[in-house]
Amino acid sequence: MLMKRGSKESAAKAGILLAEIESLGQSPFTIMEVCGTHTVAIAKNAIRELLPKSIRLVSGPGCPVCVTSNGDIDRYLYLAAQKNVITATFGDMIRVPGTEKNLQELRAEGADIRVVYSTQDALELARQNPDKEVVFLGIGFETTVPTVAVSLEIAKREAIKNYSVLSMHKVVPPVLKLLAEDEQLLVDAFLDPGHVCSIIGIEPIKFMAEDYGKPGVVTGFEALDILEGIAMLLRQRAEGRSDIEIQYQRVAKPEGNPQAKMFIERVFERIDASWRGIGIIPQSGLGIRADYSPWDAARKFSLPVFQSRETPGCRCGDVLRGVIYPTQCPLFAEYCTPMKPIGPCMVSTEGSCAAYHRYAQRSVD
């Protein structure tokens, strides 16, 4: 049956994959898992501890909440504090600290902030509160973006005038390119994000293997998927190849999801975007096209521009580029914990710092 595997079978499969990893992985090899969901799965299943010492797994910039710049956070907090505005957001954002406060604190002061499960819920809020402005905080990568695009399409079709999106969305390929060019970062290969690639396919990331000689495997999120992804990368090295392959074939197709790509293309256009700890990456963000400007919160409200700055002492930026392990941040665990987070990498459940803290990981180096 799909997804259900007997524990005995799974253990046997894991044993085979680990034996292969052991035999192919005797010389140093550094793999970056790009996606925050991978970071959590790796920590939860203690996969680092299972691998030979020569294989390092470093986390990348794949937690959308973590890479959102302070300037963007302050901007949405300013908007959320406006009278007559209902802010609709995914739960991940509620405790992310801006310069002065977070959404939760704003709510305690009377701001109307609602956690929604989907953009459909946000649209419904707009339908039910015609005298209020409902603003959805658009944060996420290509997995989430099509769901936001559909909501804007519906808002336009049904002329829902009091719904808008503040788009802080980002796309993955440009940051991969930056990582490939980063001289501080010595990554040999990538576990590519399974769900992002189920939307965009592999064409947009092929340049990593072809132009930069960095092989990648689009990988699923169960322990066995991750072990197989690592084994596939090691096989490529053993055979002297550099390709983008798909381990997660039951979900991710080489061409991606054409319908989802069409929605993204119709509603959004590429813009430069600021990433926490990394800075501006050209053409790495998604702005709302002019055709949809009545539903673009950035155009609808006059929002001041806030300077991006890093939280003093927080090394989220280095963690996001895989330059240090979270445990190498001087504030980790002692001053910065999930209960009292200093940086977003500790707030978001998919942040590397939070994943390391929750599963009591040690750096393996």
Next chain:
Amino acid sequence: MCLAIPAKVIMIEGSIAKVDMMGNERVVSIDLVPEVGIGEYVLVHAGFAISVIDDESAKETEELLLEVANAYEEGE
């Protein structure tokens, strides 16, 4: 944030489907997978089905791994 959960489609009405998500009934949008049919599995992210799960390749991977597992056990 890119977490997605598999679910089985049990009813379709326009762009909305009723799915069985690990024993719970949920309503999801199928605007992104208009080709999906009743009885198929989809991957659900933030209230939207974002991909139809290929049951065949899921089975193939399964069978392949099982074969290797058996060979491995026999060889032990």
